[in-house]
Amino acid sequence: MSNVFDALSHPIRREVLELLKGGGMTAGEIADRFPVSKPTMSGHFAKLKEAGLIHGENHRGTVVYTLNMSTLEEALHGFMGRMGLGHAPAQRPTDELKGESR
Numbered sequence: 001m002s003n004v005f006d007a008l009s010h011p012i013r014r015e016v017l018e019l020l021k022g023g024g025m026t027a028g029e030i031a032d033r034f035p036v037s038k039p040t041m042s043g044h045f046a047k048l049k050e051a052g053l054i055h056g057e058n059h060r061g062t063v064v065y066t067l068n069m070s071t072l073e074e075a076l077h078g079f080m081g082r083m084g085l086g087h088a089p090a091q092r093p094t095d096e097l098k099g100e101s102r
Contacts, residue, residue, distance in 0.1 A: 001078050007051035013044050016030055026063065026064050051071065052068055
């Protein structure tokens, strides 16, 4: 889980994930949207892949990245569990459920 939060700590990596919500993109398409060098972007892609947040697939020499939402969901659920969040809301008293008013 710490790999995921480490990967999410950088604004460029968060923006890459936002871009990939719309579907797969090539490394070049993504890199062209940022004012940093391609080697710097490669480092960001590596960090996101290491955390399991993206998949990179080679298509005839071009890497296409896609979002891996399951890793993000697992990390968020784990974090929420550690914080005691995400439990079902407390049940309302029985008389309120039956429509009775006070």
